[in-house]
Amino acid sequence: MNQEQDSGAPGTTKETTVTTWDVDAEPQGEELRQLVASRLRAIPDFPEPGVVFKDFTPLLRDPAASRAVVADVVRRRAGAVDVVVGIEARGFILGSVMAHALGVGFVPVRKAGKLPGETHRVSYSLEYGEAVIEMHQDALQPGDRVLVVDDVLATGGTAAACCQLVEACGATVAGVEVVLELAFLHGRDHLPGYDVVSLLVDEA
Ligand SMILES: O=P(O)(O)OC[C@H]1O[C@H](OP(=O)(O)OP(=O)(O)O)[C@H](O)[C@@H]1O
Numbered sequence: 577m578n579q580e581q582d583s584g585a586p587g588t589t590k591e592t593t594v595t596t597w598d599v600d601a602e603p604q605g606e607e608l609r610q611l612v613a614s615r616l617r618a619i620p621d622f623p624e625p626g627v628v629f630k631d632f633t634p635l636l637r638d639p640a641a642s643r644a645v646v647a648d649v650v651r652r653r654a655g656a657v658d659v660v661v662g663i664e665a666r667g668f669i670l671g672s673v674m675a676h677a678l679g680v681g682f683v684p685v686r687k688a689g690k691l692p693g694e695t696h697r698v699s700y701s702l703e704y705g706e707a708v709i710e711m712h713q714d715a716l717q718p719g720d721r722v723l724v725v726d727d728v729l730a731t732g733g734t735a736a737a738c739c740q741l742v743e744a745c746g747a748t749v750a751g752v753e754v755v756l757e758l759a760f761l762h763g764r765d766h767l768p769g770y771d772v773v774s775l776l777v778d779e780a
Pocket residue numbers: 663664665666667701702703704707726727728729730731732733734735763
């Protein structure tokens with residue numbers, strides 16, 4: 577649905593037009609999956625030998641494809657989340673635009689030592705190493721329905737650690753959204769009971 581609103585102040589002739597976004601008109605289903613798959617590239621042996629890195633910078637470079645990814649999440653989650661939590665660094669890019677499109681706030685989960693306030697912290701392992709992530713203790717309120725956003729679900733260590741941080745604040749994980757799930761790394765096994773949605777699933 578497209579809608580135009582006149583928000584000019586009474587007694588003035590100035591008009592401002594606000595156009596809402598028709599998310600249903602964006603690519604969906606198989607069309608969306610093919611579009612997104614065509615904007616990801618596989619880079620072998622990065623960041624270390626044996627890892628095939630799935631690079632989503634071509635997706636970001638294409639406004640139509642990025643917009644379609646965000647629209648897909650808006651169709652599924654609009655009205656059902658209060659906050660988006662994005663995981664440093666790639667989760668920041670997707671998570672912040674999704675928060676904006678959903679009309680909710682954004683909370684960053686950062687690698688250790690980057691946040692200035694009092695934090696909760698969790699250590700975890702991922703496909704190519706170990707890490708510690710943190711979130712400000714006062715970033716969420718008890719009862720907040722939180723959408724966790726990242727680009728890739730690999731071993732699931734990062735997303736599971738992020739869900740722990742959300743719950744440490746007394747908030748609820750409403751769902752986890754990723755663009756690409758590397759199913760052969762069984763990340764879902766670390767996220768039992770969570771509503772995990774991946775746009776693309778790589779089985780190989
Ligand atoms: O499911 P996992 O095995 O935990 O892996 C997934 C995580 O790995 C990548 O982030 P990375 O830690 O490489 O950081 P970056 O976004 O700063 O590149 C990716 O963006 C996810 O956050």
